[in-house]
Amino acid sequence: MIPKLTYHLSFPNPADASKEGVVAYGGDLSPSRLMMAYRLGIFPWYSKGDPILWWSPDPRLILELDDFKLSRSLRKKRAHFEVRFDTAFSQVIRECSMAPRRGQKGSWIVPDMIEAYETLHALGHAHSVEAYQNGMLVGGLYGVSVGGVFCGESMFAKVSDASKVAFAVLVEHLRKWGYSFIDCQVPTNHLKSLGAKEVSREHFLERLKTAVEQIDANCWNVRDV
Secondary structure, three states: OOOEEOOOOOOOOHHHOOOOOEEEEEOOOOHHHHHHHHHOOOEEOOOOOOOOEEEOOOOEEEEEHHHOOOOHHHHHHHHHOEEEEOOOHHHHHHHHHHOOOOOOOOOOOOHHHHHHHHHHHHOOOEEEEEEEEOOEEEEEEEEEEEOOEEEEEEEEEOOOOHHHHHHHHHHHHHHHHOOOEEEEEOOOHHHHHOOOEEEOHHHHHHHHHHHOOOOOHHHHOOOOO
């Protein structure tokens, strides 16, 4: 039976998640609950009209920063975009919510999620990476920084390779700042093609335990990308 969260700020042990990876349901999307969830290796993922579902999947997809596959063609594409950090978070998350997903109807980035992550951004926990062409936002991604781990949430691209270039620049900076890895959450062929790999939930939670104690959040004050 999947536990239901109450007003108490706590989560069940993610190691006890269901076979599908659900840890609990209910609760809220307050900043304190969200950040507690990420520090425990848990994230919210649900559809409009459903209760909040909290997940810790097994296997988990992660990207070791040194495993990122930067192809020659993608390296050349870098010059075609201006990449910025945290200059259009609200626009990025809304573009991600509207991006079509193969095999999915609608988006899990519902209005309550947008509002919650905008609050995390205002508090300095959630970040966006944006790719521009001719002054227009054409791709990007957003996620949550927890110690030395960047928890990727979603990306979009209106121009070919725009989100990949934003992702490549993110990896470059995370490596420079001393981050441990990127949590890609759920396995996808796209992210695997960039170097991400599947690990067991147990392995992920052990890595996370150490990594969340690292990194100074001020490193995100990027001006020249």
